[in-house]
Amino acid sequence: MRKNYLLTPGPTPLPPKVSEAMSRPIIHHRTPQFQAILKEATEGLKYVFQTKNDVFILASSGTGAMEASVINLLSPGDTALSVQGGKFGERWAELCKPYGINAEIIDVEWGKAVSPLEIEKRLKANPKIKVVFTTLCETSTGVVNDIKAIGEVVNKTEAVLVVDAISGLGAIDLKTDEWFCDVVVSGSQKGLMLPPGLGFISVSPKAFKLIEASKSPRYYFDLRKAKKAIDKTDTPFTPAITLIIALNEALAMIKEDGLEKVFARHKKMADATRVAVQALGLGLFAPTAASDVVTAAKVPQGLDGEKLVKTMRDTYGVTIAGGQGEMKGKLIRIAHMGFIEEFDIIAGISCLEKVLAQMGHKFEMGKGVRAAEEEFLK
Ligand SMILES: *Cc1c(COP(=O)(O)O)cnc(C)c1O
Numbered sequence: 001m002r003k004n005y006l007l008t009p010g011p012t013p014l015p016p017k018v019s020e021a022m023s024r025p026i027i028h029h030r031t032p033q034f035q036a037i038l039k040e041a042t043e044g045l046k047y048v049f050q051t052k053n054d055v056f057i058l059a060s061s062g063t064g065a066m067e068a069s070v071i072n073l074l075s076p077g078d079t080a081l082s083v084q085g086g087k088f089g090e091r092w093a094e095l096c097k098p099y100g101i102n103a104e105i106i107d108v109e110w111g112k113a114v115s116p117l118e119i120e121k122r123l124k125a126n127p128k129i130k131v132v133f134t135t136l137c138e139t140s141t142g143v144v145n146d147i148k149a150i151g152e153v154v155n156k157t158e159a160v161l162v163v164d165a166i167s168g169l170g171a172i173d174l175k176t177d178e179w180f181c182d183v184v185v186s187g188s189q190k191g192l193m194l195p196p197g198l199g200f201i202s203v204s205p206k207a208f209k210l211i212e213a214s215k216s217p218r219y220y221f222d223l224r225k226a227k228k229a230i231d232k233t234d235t236p237f238t239p240a241i242t243l244i245i246a247l248n249e250a251l252a253m254i255k256e257d258g259l260e261k262v263f264a265r266h267k268k269m270a271d272a273t274r275v276a277v278q279a280l281g282l283g284l285f286a287p288t289a290a291s292d293v294v295t296a297a298k299v300p301q302g303l304d305g306e307k308l309v310k311t312m313r314d315t316y317g318v319t320i321a322g323g324q325g326e327m328k329g330k331l332i333r334i335a336h337m338g339f340i341e342e343f344d345i346i347a348g349i350s351c352l353e354k355v356l357a358q359m360g361h362k363f364e365m366g367k368g369v370r371a372a373e374e375e376f377l378k
Pocket of ligand 1: 009010062063088135137138139164165166167187196
């Protein structure tokens with residue numbers, strides 16, 4: 001027998017209501033019944049995105065929505081500015097390359113947030129930059145970027161701001177319209193408490209002008225087709241019907257609490273996780289820009305980080321994530337995103353303590369759990 005705990009930054013645990021919705025009989029999508037479901041989903045997404053813009057639902061993982069934004073906004077030979085500071089930020093430039101789009105790069109040190117002033121400087125230096133690609137929460141480092149300040153900078157120019165909010169949407173604040181985010185992309189398996197398989201993309205009128213003008217090859221992810229369809233409460237291709245039905249359950253849960261309360265819960269989980277790992281002697285990887293989405297902590301000197309993660313998962317059923325790219329083996333990442341409550345965090349920290357002790361790390365047993373509990377009592 002084994003009870004599993006999922007504390008990874010995607011996928012995240014499924015609420016029972018979401019699982020139940022996916023076991024219902026399938027229905028046809030070209031029906032008034034599905035149209036009502038699609039309308040509810042689109043409106044619920046607008047609430048979570050905090051936007052009046054169109055939000056399109058794609059049958060893909062989050063990266064599909066990233067690719068959709070690259071090919072719909074830019075033509076071969078165009079120039080974009082891409083903020084890098086982790087594995088996911090790097091994906092923007094990787095996506096530009098096969099389509100012949102030039103990506104200028106702002107290389108941010110891993111564990112740090114990008115300076116909005118640097119973006120301003122680069123935009124001034126090269127007025128040909130059409131699109132600025134950024135990340136709300138850089139999941140590989142746990143960093144949250146100041147999208148509000150970046151939005152103010154980009155809004156003063158002709159450039160369009162694109163935000164990868166795949167991890168972060170529905171967990172931390174992102175005011176799409178108020179912060180001038182022209183395009184926001186997300187995915188289903190993180191803050192939105194669904195299995196993987198849906199990509200989301202919101203598009204401002206300013207961004208739509210680029211979509212009309214783009215000469216990049218596109219078919220499945222052609223947002224002109226998606227726009228035509230959504231105006232008739234329809235989708236251009238067979239939608240992921242079951243996942244969209246489940247999405248409405250997740251959106252109803254978020255709406256019932258309200259965004260403010262949802263964000264406050266994420267902050268509480270994050271605060272407790274941060275004090276707990278520090279009480280065990282593990283330093284935060286991003287102390288100045290730590291997100292309330294996922295906590296990245298440094299593996300103590302001399303310990304094998306990969307073994308730590310593997311033992312927690314394979315011996316005790318508690319799955320957290322390790323470091324990625326250049327931080328492989330050097331970080332642990334504990335996600336507190338989506339359907340996560342106090343006692344999930346306590347279980348995760350307790351298991352971390354047990355395995356750290358077995359691996360010979362010197363600390364006072366129970367200190368992490370105690371720090372988390374004290375934080376929760378506040
Ligand atoms: C998970 C994640 C992605 C990748 O999404 P997929 O659904 O795996 O395609 C991209 N960006 C960020 C910030 C992520 O957290």
